[in-house]
Amino acid sequence: MKRKYIPWAFLSIPLTFYSIWVIGPTIYTMYLSLTEWDGMTAPEFQGIDNYLKLFNDPIFYTSLVNNIKWLVIFMAIPVVVGLFLAILLSKEIKWARGYKAAIYSPMILAPVVIGLIWSWIYQPQGGLLNNTLTYIGLEGLTRGWLSNPNTALYAVIGAAVWRHTGYVMLLFLSGLTAISPTVIEASRIDGASAWQRFRYIILPLLKPTTVIVIVITMIQSLRAFDFVSMMTRGGPFNSTNVLAHYMYTEAFKNYNMGYGASIAVVLFAIMFIFIVMYLRQIRKGELE
Amino acid sequence: MFKKENITTYVFYILLITGVLISLLPFVWMITSSFKTLAEISEYPPSLLPDKIMWNNYIDVFDTVPYGRNLFNSFFVAIMYTFFGVFISATGGYALSKYREAPGRKLFFAVILSTMMIPMQVLAIPLYILMAQVGWINSYPALILPFAAQGFGLFMLKQYIDGIPDDLIEAARIDGCGEFRIFFQIILPVIKPAVAALGTIYFMNNYNLFFWPLIVTNKSIMYTVPVAIAQLQGQQFGIPLHHIMAAATMSTAPLIIIFLYFQKYIISGITMGALKG
Numbered sequence: 340m341k342r343k344y345i346p347w348a349f350l351s352i353p354l355t356f357y358s359i360w361v362i363g364p365t366i367y368t369m370y371l372s373l374t375e376w377d378g379m380t381a382p383e384f385q386g387i388d389n390y391l392k393l394f395n396d397p398i399f400y401t402s403l404v405n406n407i408k409w410l411v412i413f414m415a416i417p418v419v420v421g422l423f424l425a426i427l428l429s430k431e432i433k434w435a436r437g438y439k440a441a442i443y444s445p446m447i448l449a450p451v452v453i454g455l456i457w458s459w460i461y462q463p464q465g466g467l468l469n470n471t472l473t474y475i476g477l478e479g480l481t482r483g484w485l486s487n488p489n490t491a492l493y494a495v496i497g498a499a500v501w502r503h504t505g506y507v508m509l510l511f512l513s514g515l516t517a518i519s520p521t522v523i524e525a526s527r528i529d530g531a532s533a534w535q536r537f538r539y540i541i542l543p544l545l546k547p548t549t550v551i552v553i554v555i556t557m558i559q560s561l562r563a564f565d566f567v568s569m570m571t572r573g574g575p576f577n578s579t580n581v582l583a584h585y586m587y588t589e590a591f592k593n594y595n596m597g598y599g600a601s602i603a604v605v606l607f608a609i610m611f612i613f614i615v616m617y618l619r620q621i622r623k624g625e626l627e
Numbered sequence: 628m629f630k631k632e633n634i635t636t637y638v639f640y641i642l643l644i645t646g647v648l649i650s651l652l653p654f655v656w657m658i659t660s661s662f663k664t665l666a667e668i669s670e671y672p673p674s675l676l677p678d679k680i681m682w683n684n685y686i687d688v689f690d691t692v693p694y695g696r697n698l699f700n701s702f703f704v705a706i707m708y709t710f711f712g713v714f715i716s717a718t719g720g721y722a723l724s725k726y727r728e729a730p731g732r733k734l735f736f737a738v739i740l741s742t743m744m745i746p747m748q749v750l751a752i753p754l755y756i757l758m759a760q761v762g763w764i765n766s767y768p769a770l771i772l773p774f775a776a777q778g779f780g781l782f783m784l785k786q787y788i789d790g791i792p793d794d795l796i797e798a799a800r801i802d803g804c805g806e807f808r809i810f811f812q813i814i815l816p817v818i819k820p821a822v823a824a825l826g827t828i829y830f831m832n833n834y835n836l837f838f839w840p841l842i843v844t845n846k847s848i849m850y851t852v853p854v855a856i857a858q859l860q861g862q863q864f865g866i867p868l869h870h871i872m873a874a875a876t877m878s879t880a881p882l883i884i885i886f887l888y889f890q891k892y893i894i895s896g897i898t899m900g901a902l903k904g
Contacts (some may be wrong), residue, residue: 345806346726350735353719356776361742364753372751378756386695410890427639440890441647444654447882449835451853452875455860456653459660459868465669467656474671505650509897558744565837569857583838586748591755600752607749614744 371600378596389601399602401577401583406561406609408411409496409581413560416500418552421507426537429507429515439512443505450502454569457498461485485571488578495563495570495579503559507552508549512547515541554617561610582606653901657879661685661872668868684873691866693848694874697855701878702853704770705834711775712829713822720784721814725796736785743778747838754765755842766848770840774833782824783896787821824896831882852878 358578372389374382393399428439462469462482469481484494518541526540542549564583567573573580573588582602590599655675660668661684663677688694722729724735754773763769791814799809815822837853844850850858856878859871886893 346722346729346732347808349718349722349726349810352728353739353776353781354735356715356772357742359747360754360773360776361750362738364750364757365742365745367753368749376634387741420639420646424643425638427646438643438647440886442650444886447831447886449652449837449853449856451835451837451856452657452879453653455656455856455871455875458860460653460656465671469670470671470673478842484782501649501653506897509894513894546794562746564748565853568837568841583746583748584883587751587842589840596752603746603752605750606746610744610746611741614741617744618740 345372355556357591368600368603368607369524371597372604374597374600376596377594379594382597385597389598392598393601397411398577398585402580402582403605405492405579406563406581408492409499409563410557410560412493412496412500413503413556415554417503417507418556421504421552422511424504424508425511425515426541429512439508442605443509445502446509448502450499450565451569453498453502454566455494457494458485459572461494486575490578491571491575495566496569498560499559499563499566500569503556506559507556510552510555511548514545551617554613557613558610558617561606561613582609637834657872658876660869661876663869665867665869668872681869685877688874688877691870692855692859692874693851694855694877696848697850698877700767700770700849701852702881704767705830707771708774708833709826709829711771712777712780713826713866714775716780716784716825717818717822718810719781720786720788721737721810723781723789724785724788725771725793725814730755739778739781751757751839751842754839758843763843765844765846768849769843770849773839774836777780777829780829783825784818785801786823787818791817820892820895823889824892826887826895827892830895831885834882 371382373386374384375388376382424442428442429436448456460616463469463481463483463486466484470486472478474479485491522540522544523536526536529613531540562583563581564587566579567579567584568587571579573584583606586599586602586606589595589602630730656673659673659675659677662680662682663674663684664679664681666673667677716860719739723732726732758764758766758769795813795817796809799813804813837857840851840854841857844854847855847858852874856874859866859874883887890901
């Protein structure tokens with residue numbers, strides 16, 4: 340075989356798979372978003388009607404806003420707590436490996452199982468959370484966490500935060516081990532306080548890791564389907580709906596395939612921004 | 628009198644142990660609940676160990692759903708997917724890393740990277756239609772194939788193979804070693820640690836997948852474990868909590884074992900995929 344064709348012999352398998360399972364469907368979804376389709380008869384082309392409908396759809400807005408709330412909370416709690424825990428655990432202490440393993444152990448559970456556990460923790464009667472509140476005398480705070488539209492979204496996000504924090508900690512820990520201890524030691528000798536050391540030495544050196552953590556956190560916050568589906572199915576009154584779940588309901592429960600596709604395209608557009616950010620960070624790394 | 632050092636140490640451990648407790652409690656609660664009676668689960672404060680260990684919870688699950696089959700499905704699908712996924716990532720990653728003169732290489736790499744994180748929701752409708760047309764609803768190929776090509780793995784192995792010196796390959800070529808033999812006998816053994824890390828991550832991710840199996844299966848014997856658990860939860864008036872918890876614990880057991888034995892690979896896989904480069 341000619342040398343020139345050899346790389347393509349290796350690439351032919353991945354190329355075939357990507358075309359059939361990823362690239363083709365992505366393009367087809369974009370086309371479907373311009374049609375009306377029940378999944379049985381032929382798709383009917385109707386231009387941008389689905390998008391016009393989407394921008395007047397209150398459930399779409401609720402889902403989008405919920406995605407944004409999810410994102411903001413995900414950026415705030417797991418990233419900060421994860422960084423904090425990583426710094427605590429980067430010191431040489433007894434049983435450090437055990438602590439680390441315990442903190443990132445939620446990661447191995449399926450989101451479905453996590454949703455299951457937390458929906459029973461949130462149970463109004465006999466749930467762990469309400470029972471604990473009653474036990475410590477805060478009976479006034481007990482409620483149906485998942486059935487109350489004011490708390491449901493935060494309760495669902497809480498379960499997702501529980502899973503994500505350990506992941507963030509793990510990423511930061513590996514970033515921290517890459518920082519040379521001599522730099523830290525030098526700053527100590529120069530009399531830098533713990534805060535100064537964190538603010539002016541550790542944080543700048545962690546920047547590449549931080550960018551990756553932020554992008555991964557953004558992407559994870561868009562992948563909310565499993566938690567929402569398991570804990571509330573978007574209810575009560577769509578108060579916990581997110582784009583991924585709304586798309587599922589429209590396309591696979593109501594058989595509005597065209598409309599569902601247009602929601603998927605919006606999801607893709609948002610994701611694409613994050614992917615570009617991620618790639619730019621990786622490219623930077625490759626050039627260095 | 629307290630020294631300043633001591634107080635810092637106390638605060639340090641209090642924070643750390645709080646973190647550990649919050650991480651472990653729901654986990655432990657799931658496992659202990661799976662051995663309790665329904666009445667005992669709701670008791671407060673919850674007992675760490677059940678009064679009487681209810682092994683029956685575990686047996687009863689199998690009476691309500693074909694849970695043995697569901698466990699097999701999840702295992703089989705995750706293993707096949709891991710095999711395909713790793714193989715495709717290795718061949719693709721090798722070609723992109725070591726044949727830098729190949730035409731179209733940069734374009735292909737860019738496409739793979741930009742499709743790396745496409746959410747399944749974007750692919751689901753066309754793939755579902757495709758599966759329906761070829762009659763693959765409720766089949767193993769439908770559960771496995773759509774995930775066999777994932778940019779993440781290809782990217783990760785490419786980065787790893789980049790670290791192998793070209794001289795090693797040139798030397799083999801001069802010795803008359805064929806291109807495919809180079810890949811199987813020189814490259815694959817060298818990238819073993821990365822393959823193990825990627826395989827572990829792939830297995831765990833696929834074992835836990837929910838969205839796609841939910842769409843492409845509608846017979847209980849073809850459900851994977853997450854779908855089966857979701858269905859159990861959906862009929863919560865028929866199926867008591869302690870049985871669902873037994874099902875959830877059983878589904879997690881293999882992951883706990885993997886976690887304990889392959890922890891090193893999980894960590895390196897996650898950090899490699901995210902940070903290498």
